[in-house]
Amino acid sequence: MQKPVNNNFKESLLRTVESLRKSIRSGEMDDSTSGLVPGLVQANIVILPKIWAHDFLLFCQKNPIACPLIDVFDAGQFLLNSLGKDIDVRTDIPEYCVFVGGVKTEVKKDISDLWQDDFVVFALGCSFSFEYALQQAGLSIANLESNSNVSMYETNVPTKSVGVFQGNVVVSMRPFTPAQAIKAIQITSQFPLAHGAPIHIGKPEMIGINSLSNPSFGDSVEINEDHIPVFWGCGVTPQVVISNAKIPMFITHAPGKMLITDKLYSELR
């Protein structure tokens, strides 16, 4: 009898992401990427004209919790080779938001027709990248259990402004029991490029969140009486901050619908 082949962990992830990427590229898959290909890094994407790139780069540098920078690409570069084989940022995200003059004007599955030679792509870390580590520690993630998008909220916590870029931090929220929350803090502290440790626990009103059941983005999840909300910095922050700046045009991923890369977290640095 032949023994089953001992598949390499990463190779099996790459096979999964390859077929998933095809169905995203074709427009078939346009859902939240939370929980997909656990183990591979997911990224928030910001695309803006080169004229704003320096200030936004500086903004990320000054706000690493909300905007942990994974990579920045050359003007006009849409193939993100450093993040994965054949990744085309114009087609390989399930859904994009297009902002004109600071207002979201369109949600699209493909931005090839909007591409400009002066576009600079920023890839920012995403908390979906540490969900796998939380699950491996035995923690159950509410929005994955209910098969929905993570809850995200605008807060009253200011970012450090740079030039035209200013605004408040957006957070993602996952409810846990107190003991699980402590574990989640310990674990996510090890993932600085995926927003790192939470910025807040419990008491949502302290960061300007009045109703947990009405997230600004994503879906609401039920919070058990024995659970407390745990809040992480979120890569939707740039969407708010760049909208505030009312620059003529920029494009992002749609909240919760990320770029899935070919990289393990350990390969980022």
Add this chain to the structure above:
Amino acid sequence: MQKPVNNNFKESLLRTVESLRKSIRSGEMDDSTSGLVPGLVQANIVILPKIWAHDFLLFCQKNPIACPLIDVFDAGQFLLNSLGKDIDVRTDIPEYCVFVGGVKTEVKKDISDLWQDDFVVFALGCSFSFEYALQQAGLSIANLESNSNVSMYETNVPTKSVGVFQGNVVVSMRPFTPAQAIKAIQITSQFPLAHGAPIHIGKPEMIGINSLSNPSFGDSVEINEDHIPVFWGCGVTPQVVISNAKIPMFITHAPGKMLITDKLYSELR
């Protein structure tokens, strides 16, 4: 002009503890040791007859959060050389509790007259040892600010029982803002021999604490509305557990009045 001598950090701590130990030994100082000689490890002390030592050692091994074992000494050994020069466990703790048949019968400043040749001394880590690290991170510790003993509570969280030793975990509590609590979890995770990370945050009723203002041991502290209680395992746990066992006699430090050693935390392992 002569430059000031660049004093070695540890040497200066040793000078401080030497004079403090003298005033403890003389009976002059019988107060809580919280905040004293920040940087030096403080220890919970349990002294019991050798016949119970194996089971209690096993109890510590199975309950490292409540009973992080720093050292165990030979039967009859009262000079704790491994913890510091000239430390005599019979005189060098500000206050002792003497338990007979499971009942606290006496509080004393010196137990020389009670010493038995079959006594085995257990030194367990204490959360006072990480308070310095919290302060260095800019966290303010409520009971130190109010110059009082830390609040300690019996919980409904069971320990893992061994032989006659069974009972619930005792916790110490420090209130922090949510952001400070996250930092405190990160920092204290680095101090496993001082109880490590908290075992609980917020929601005291979940671990059987009905009134924060009525601690089982120590003093109560005011809790600001924007603060949440953070609970760590506490070395008073053995006092409850060994009392439950109703062994003929054992001796401990009085809650909050610890043995101050000559050791930096980094020297423990």
